């Protein structure tokens with residue numbers, strides 16, 4: 256399948272986004288994602304929105320945000336539009352929650368992680384499946400800030416532009432969605448879905464580690480009134496030469512460390528492309544040349 260065939264389903268003017276969370280410094284994994292986002296946009300007429308995903312106020316830091324913007328500019332990836340950060344969008348998330356509430360889909364939930372986990376084994380990095388026990392408890396609105404959205408047992412299907420047909424049932428994955436936690440923070444799934452809707456994102460390009468979120472976001476988007484769902488492309492994650500997954504703590508993959516070691520931006524982009532399997536040899540590639548991976 257060619258890239259031209261893969262992107263044929265997109266409208267003639269389309270929008271994608273680069274959406275880092277300022278919870279740490281940028282690393283080569285972000286650069287690989289930027290190569291896909293800007294490369295596909297450059298090759299197939301897309302518009303890139305930069306969105307700072309700082310919905311989790313306990314983990315995000317202004318210094319990470321500043322560093323992230325500086326690293327991105329140093330690399331040479333320039334967005335066409337900068338979206339408002341999520342910290343400024345609380346009023347809009349409230350409004351989206353109110354619309355779901357009006358449809359009878361929202362209820363307060365004061366279950367702790369421990370209550371939900373019960374005796375079930377924890378799966379690392381996976382949300383626990385919630386069994387819906389607060390659905391019928393009629394907790395008072397003031398009992399907790401946490402809110403869940405009721406979902407049905409339906410199956411969500413989508414055709415990933417790289418991975419092909421995907422099917423998942425959010426009710427089996429995670430159960431009723433947590434949209435606001437007990438600290439009053441908007442959850443990733445909710446904030447991202449409202450943002451992708453409002454910012455008219457047509458194509459979501461991200462790593463395969465977020466594949467399991469897609470059916471949830473597609474379901475939520477429909478509940479929020481999105482008629483045409485976005486298209487999705489999940490790309491392989493970057494690996495170290497020894498095959499292990501990249502982590503923020505690894506010094507050899509942080510952009511700050513690579514910059515400090517005297518690497519040029521084009522070398523760093525070439526390194527991410529090499530480790531991501533887009534290149535066979537180490538070659539320097541400028542940010543405005545990344546379309547070459549996605550033209551055929």
Ligand code: GLU
Nearest residue numbers: 274275276308447461465
């Ligand atoms: N903010 C997320 C991250 O940094 C990406 C979210 C998304 O692409 O949906 O991992």
